[in-house]
Structures are given as structure tokens and as C-alpha cells.
Amino acid sequence: MNPDPPLKSEAANTHLPRKVRGACPHDCPDTCALNITVQDGRVIKVQGEVEHPTTHGALCTKVSRYPERTYHPERVLHPLKRVGPKGEGRFVRVSWDEALDDIARRLGSIAQRDPQAILPYSYAGTMGLVQGEGMAARFFHRLGASLLDRTICAAAGGQALMLSYGGKVGMHVEYYAESRLILIWGSNSIASNLHFWTYAQAAKRAGAKLICIDPRRTETADKCHQHIALQPGTDGALALGLMHELIRNDWLDHDYIERHTEGWPALREEALQWTPERTAQVCGITADEVRQLARDYGQTSPAAIRLNYGMQRARGGGNAARLIATLPCLVGAWRHRAGGLLLSSSGWFPVDRAALLRPDLLGGRTPRTINMSTIGDDLLRESSEAFGAKIEAVVVYNSNPVAVAPQSGKVVQGFAREDLFTVVLEHFLTDTADHADYVLPATTQLEHLDVHTSYGHTYALINEPAVAPLGESLPNAEIFRRLAARMGLHDAALRDSDEAIARCAFGHAIDFDTLRERGWVKLPLPEAPFAEGGFPTPSGKCRIQAPGVEVPGYVHNHESRASTPELARRFPLAMISPPARNFLNSSFVNVRSLRDIEGEPLLEMDASDAAARGVRDGAMVRVFNDRGEHRCRARVNGRARAGVVHGLGVWWRKFGVDGRNVNELTHQQLTDLGRAPSFYDCLVEVEAA
Numbered sequence: 001m002n003p004d005p006p007l008k009s010e011a012a013n014t015h016l017p018r019k020v021r022g023a024c025p026h027d028c029p030d031t032c033a034l035n036i037t038v039q040d041g042r043v044i045k046v047q048g049e050v051e052h053p054t055t056h057g058a059l060c061t062k063v064s065r066y067p068e069r070t071y072h073p074e075r076v077l078h079p080l081k082r083v084g085p086k087g088e089g090r091f092v093r094v095s096w097d098e099a100l101d102d103i104a105r106r107l108g109s110i111a112q113r114d115p116q117a118i119l120p121y122s123y124a125g126t127m128g129l130v131q132g133e134g135m136a137a138r139f140f141h142r143l144g145a146s147l148l149d150r151t152i153c154a155a156a157g158g159q160a161l162m163l164s165y166g167g168k169v170g171m172h173v174e175y176y177a178e179s180r181l182i183l184i185w186g187s188n189s190i191a192s193n194l195h196f197w198t199y200a201q202a203a204k205r206a207g208a209k210l211i212c213i214d215p216r217r218t219e220t221a222d223k224c225h226q227h228i229a230l231q232p233g234t235d236g237a238l239a240l241g242l243m244h245e246l247i248r249n250d251w252l253d254h255d256y257i258e259r260h261t262e263g264w265p266a267l268r269e270e271a272l273q274w275t276p277e278r279t280a281q282v283c284g285i286t287a288d289e290v291r292q293l294a295r296d297y298g299q300t301s302p303a304a305i306r307l308n309y310g311m312q313r314a315r316g317g318g319n320a321a322r323l324i325a326t327l328p329c330l331v332g333a334w335r336h337r338a339g340g341l342l343l344s345s346s347g348w349f350p351v352d353r354a355a356l357l358r359p360d361l362l363g364g365r366t367p368r369t370i371n372m373s374t375i376g377d378d379l380l381r382e383s384s385e386a387f388g389a390k391i392e393a394v395v396v397y398n399s400n401p402v403a404v405a406p407q408s409g410k411v412v413q414g415f416a417r418e419d420l421f422t423v424v425l426e427h428f429l430t431d432t433a434d435h436a437d438y439v440l441p442a443t444t445q446l447e448h449l450d451v452h453t454s455y456g457h458t459y460a461l462i463n464e465p466a467v468a469p470l471g472e473s474l475p476n477a478e479i480f481r482r483l484a485a486r487m488g489l490h491d492a493a494l495r496d497s498d499e500a501i502a503r504c505a506f507g508h509a510i511d512f513d514t515l516r517e518r519g520w521v522k523l524p525l526p527e528a529p530f531a532e533g534g535f536p537t538p539s540g541k542c543r544i545q546a547p548g549v550e551v552p553g554y555v556h557n558h559e560s561r562a563s564t565p566e567l568a569r570r571f572p573l574a575m576i577s578p579p580a581r582n583f584l585n586s587s588f589v590n591v592r593s594l595r596d597i598e599g600e601p602l603l604e605m606d607a608s609d610a611a612a613r614g615v616r617d618g619a620m621v622r623v624f625n626d627r628g629e630h631r632c633r634a635r636v637n638g639r640a641r642a643g644v645v646h647g648l649g650v651w652w653r654k655f656g657v658d659g660r661n662v663n664e665l666t667h668q669q670l671t672d673l674g675r676a677p678s679f680y681d682c683l684v685e686v687e688a689a
């Protein structure tokens with residue numbers, strides 16, 4: 001008898017359409033509530049839930065096509081075993097028994113020698129607490145595998161908020177509708193924070209001024225009153241220049257600074273060095289832009305900042321986020337519910353990590369930590385005293401590192417190692433899955449239970465399974481449960497059902513049955529959370545400088561004309577790689593209708609840079625630096641400023657013109673805080689291909 005019978009979902013076949021409550025699992029701040037229509041055991045429609053306050057019935061184009069993704073003809077629906085060379089993507093179908101027995105045997109034998117030679121690799125392919133790390137973390141903790149530092153997207157800004165505010169906390173998104181001034185800083189909200197944009201538009205209709213601060217002239221910049229196109233990685237300098245003007249003109253809330261911040265005098269001295277002229281020179285803008293922005297920010301109330309993670313993808317991203325996060329304290333914007341700043345709201349959620357992730361299963365062991373952003377180098381390291389054991393096995397879930405990790409030439413080389421045992425839990429044969437020894441079919445959000453936090457609003461949500469798992473696919477948690485059993489790991493924590501994990505995720509803070517009944521639960525938070533200080537720091541104050549917390553300052557890029565002039569002579573263009581509008585990181589690239597909208601990999605260029613290189617709009621170009629090269633189509637569309645190019649991502653390599661993508665050019669140097677990658681801190685040259 002098969003010891004692991006297929007999962008049967010509660011979702012029963014019925015001829016009448018029925019509605020199921022869901023939550024969008026993707027790496028997007030909006031975490032929409034989904035209204036899923038099921039008929040005859042099949043999802044026929046995925047819509048935004050009308051009653052959920054921040055979703056208000058609308059989804060982005062990507063997720064409104066979710067049935068197309070779930071029922072995609074290329075969906076992996078059975079366990080697969082590699083038969084061709086790594087990277088070629090040739091597999092044969094095998095049974096779950098065969099796959100799990102072999103994986104358990106091989107991981108078990110590595111674990112016997114040194115469990116740290118096993119590396120879990122995951123990120124935000126699903127943001128769900130159950131199918132994300134819920135059971136996976138327990139499994140790897142019990143094994144004693146290497147820990148993974150999950151830094152690839154938000155670690156610099158996250159660490160900045162932790163240092164300054166004491167947590168990843170900020171404004172309620174709803175109240176942006178009442179703001180009189182909104183700085184949309186490092187965010188193409190129309191593409192990647194759509195529901196915030198709805199509130200920003202409401203504010204605009206009510207007379208608010210919207211200013212977009214972004215190197216790229218994004219779709220969002222098009223719709224704002226003003227666009228400030230600064231050089232990539234100079235956001236911290238701009239914040240210091242604003243402070244200079246706030247001080248000089250005394251547009252400061254001295255009472256708020258006195259009572260609710262610590263360490264301002266040290267930063268004040270530094271800010272006084274940043275005249276509008278110096279700021280303008282570093283940021284590549286005009287001194288008048290600095291003065292006007294400071295005047296708007298210092299004299300408009302309530303003023304709100306929507307900061308997003310784009311701006312922290314440079315060497316100084318962490319310090320820049322800290323400097324920007326200080327601004328609302330200086331003008332007392334936090335006094336109003338429509339004032340302040342939002343980078344992330346995830347720290348408001350009462351997640352019981354000890355119960356969910358069970359670090360106690362480490363049993364006192366302290367495995368080394370591998371940074372996911374340096375996977376390219378780390379997969380190529382031999383055993384050493386400093387590094388520890390060579391990585392012998394990688395288990396990838398909820399991530400596609402071959403496409404998304406920096407310096408992909410090295411990442412590919414690492415995953416192509418013949419002596420590396422690779423298991424990938426996936427929906428599709430991604431670039432990473434093509435390198436796997438086994439690909440295990442995972443369920444999509446429509447087929448499993450989960451609970452969700454958000455990093456853009458303050459509602460916890462539930463996702464009910466709408467239909468039974470397709471083919472032989474299984475939820476991630478079930479795959480790790482079965483693997484644990486095969487490896488003889490019988491701890492009760494490794495047998496918990498998905499519902500048991502979901503029930504413990506928020507402890508007693510959010511009642512699971514209420515969540516199940518209503519679909520979402522609003523966190524009980526004050527409307528203006530820091531009107532009277534009360535930051536979650538030991539002192540309750542915003543920390544500008546405090547014991548163990550250094551005063552933030554401007555940190556220049558790893559690669560720029562100022563910091564690496566010799567490199568800049570050979571590679572004079574600064575490249576950023578913001579997401580293409582119809583993809584979400586590397587998700588959805590294989591959804592034909594979305595890929596058709598994007599067309600092909602693009603490089604946006606300023607007309608002067610294109611002309612200097614004899615490149616016409618629509619021409620094929622070669623983008624290159626010392627790390628590699630990538631071919632794509634030039635788009636001279638007015639979105640790039642002179643000296644900066646935009647390689648829109650993240651295309652799967654296999655869909656690229658030359659089997660590569662923009663990460664061929666990015667590097668593995670880390671940010672000042674959070675050990676995150678500095679994707680947008682990269683010099684390249686371009687020539688007609």
C-alpha cells in the first residue's frame with residue numbers, strides 16, 4: 001500500500017459555481033483578498049474581493065490571469081527525475097515513492113557526514129506562512145542544515161527600519177488618501193503597489209501634490225505632478241540635502257524631535273554640510289529641485305512618504321532608508337494619520353515564529369548561515385575552516401535563483417556542478433528546475449491552505465484551497481512532511497497538518513476561526529501609530545544615533561563615476577533592473593499572454609546615449625561589463641535619464657534572446673546594512689549587436 005496517499009482537498013466537485021476566499025501569495029505589498037469562483041471542481045475566475053478594504057475588488061493583470069497560470073499546459077504535475085545534463089531540462093516522470101526514497105537516502109547520507117552541507121534555498125514565491133517556511137523551516141532545523149539569510153529583496157531597508165524605528169512598521173495605507181503631499185520614493189506604484197496608487201489618486205483628486213523620486217521615468221512618474229530623476233544610489237544624499245533646507249529654513253517640529261527622537265544633533269551637523277548645490281551635484285539634479293522639494297515637504301501637512309524597496313538596492317541603500325525614515329520625525333509628520341512613511345507594515349503582524357518555525361528543533365546546534373545573495377560564489381566554494389563544509393545539496397522552494405540571483409554566470413556554474421544534489425519544488429520547469437536532479441510538483445495558491453501577513457497593509461488574510469491539487473502535486477508543507485517521515489524524523493512538529501500550522505501562526509493574537517469566517521482580520525492598531533512617539537525601540541524614540549546604532553550618512557555606490565572612475569571609463573552607464581510591469585520578479589514570465597505584452601527583454605536608454613553609440617530605437621544591443629554580457633532590444637522611449645539604462649527584469653534566461661538575462665551583469669557585493677544585493681549599483685556599456 002502507498003504510505004502517502006494523494007491529498008484529498010475539502011474542495012468538492014459541484015456543478016454550481018461557488019465562491020472561495022483566497023489571498024494573493026505573491027511578493028507584492030498589496031496582498032489582495034481573492035474571490036475565487038469554482039465550478040465542476042475547476043477554478044473559472046479569480047477576482048479581487050470587493051469587500052476587502054484595500055483590495056476593493058481590483059487585481060493586477062498578472063493575478064487576474066491566475067487560472068491561466070494554474071491550468072498552464074506546462075505545469076509540472078508529477079515528480080520528475082533528470083536524465084539529461086544539468087541545465088538542459090530533460091526529465092522522466094517517476095513516482096512519489098521513487099523520488100522521495102532517493103531524496104531521503106541522499107540527503108540522509110549527507111546529513112550523517114555534516115548536515116550543514118545541505119542548504120535550503122527559498123524566498124517569496126509564496127508569502128504564505130504555511131507553504132512558505134512553516135513546515136520547511138521545521139524540517140531543516142531538525143536536520144541541522146545550513147541556515148539561509150533571506151536577503152535578496154528587502155534586507156537593507158528592513159534592517160534600516162529595525163535600527164531607526166525598532167520594527168518594520170509604518171503608516172496605514174488607507175490614510176494616504178487624506179495626505180496633502182505624497183513623496184513616492186523608489187516605487188513604480190502603478191506596476192508594483194497598485195492599491196496604494198488608488199489611495200494616492202484619491203489624494204490627488206482632493207488636491208494633494210504627488211512627487212515621484214526615481215531614476216526612471218516610470219508609469220507612476222508620468223502621473224505625478226513632478227518627477228525627480230536622481231542618479232541611482234544617491235537617495236541618501238537627497239535626504240541629507242532636504243534636511244539641510246529644513247534646518248536652514250526652520251521647517252522643523254522641534255517638540256517632536258525633542259520628545260520622540262534620539263541622536264538628532266549628530267545628524268544635524270552632517271546635514272548642514274549638504275547644501276542644495278552639493279546635493280544636486282551628487283544626485284545629478286538641480287539645486288532648485290532640492291530647494292523646492294524641501295519647501296514642499298517642510299511646509300505641507302500632512303505629508304507622507306511611500307518608500308519602496310527599489311531605492312535600497314545600492315551599496316548605501318540601508319543608510320539611505322534610515323535617512324529618509326528620519327524625515328517624518330523632523331517635520332512631525334507622524335502626528336497625523338495621513339502623515340509619516342510606509343516602507344513595510346510586516347512588523348505589525350503578531351507572527352508566533354517560535355511556534356511556526358520551531359527553532360527549538362535545532363536542539364542547541366548553531367549551523368552556519370549562507371547568504372542567498374552570494375549563492376553564486378558559495379556554490380563554488382570548497383570546504384574550508386572559514387566557510388565550513390562544501391555545499392553538497394540544495395533544496396529550492398519558492399524561488400528561482402538561477403534567474404534572480406545576482407551575477408548569474410556564477411550561479412549557473414554552481415548549479416551545474418555534477419557533484420551537487422539539487423531538489424526543486426516548483427510549478428514549472430524554471431531555469432533553476434532545469435538544473436535539478438528531482439523536480440517535485442508543488443500546488444499553487446488555488447490548491448492549498450495558507451494564512452498571510454502583508455507588507456503593504458494591516459490585514460491578516462486566509463487562503464482556503466479552492467480545488468483539489470492538480471495531478472500529483474502536493475503543498476510544500478506536505479512534501480516536507482513526507483520527506484521527514486522517509487528520513488525517519490518522527491517529531492510531532494514534523495507531522496502537524498497545514499491547518500495546525502495555520503492555527504499556530506498568529507498564536508492567540510488572531511483567532512483562526514474568525515479569520516476563516518471573515519476571510520481577513522484588521523490588526524488593532526492606532527490610526528496614527530507614532531503621533532506620540534512610541535516607536536518599538538527600547539527608548540520608544542526614533543533612533544538617529546543611540547547606543548549600538550550609528551548615525552546614518554551617505555554611502556556611495558560600489559560602482560560609479562565617483563567611486564570607481566577607472567571602471568566608469570570602460571563602462572560609463574549606470575544600470576538598474578526594475579521589474580517589467582507584467583512580471584512579478586521572475587513569476588509569470590512563462591504565462592504566454594503576459595509575456596506577449598512584454599514582448600522581449602528590453603533595455604531603456606536615453607536618446608543621447610543611444611545616439612552616441614549608433615543605437616536606434618528597437619535595435620538589438622549587446623550590454624556588457626567584466627562579468628558578462630546580455631543581448632536585448634533597445635527602447636529609446638524617454639524613460640531613461642542620460643547616463644542610466646534600465647534592463648527590465650526578471651526574464652527567465654531560457655526566454656531571453658541569447659539564453660541569458662540581465663543578472664549576467666549584476667554583482668554579488670552587498671549593501672551597507674542587511675547584507676543584501678546591490679542590483680541597482682552596476683556599471684555597463686552598450687553597443688549595437
Ligand code: SF4
Nearest residue numbers: 024028031032060063
Ligand atoms: S500581485 Fe499584488 S496587486 Fe497583484 S493580485 Fe497580488 S497582491 Fe494584488
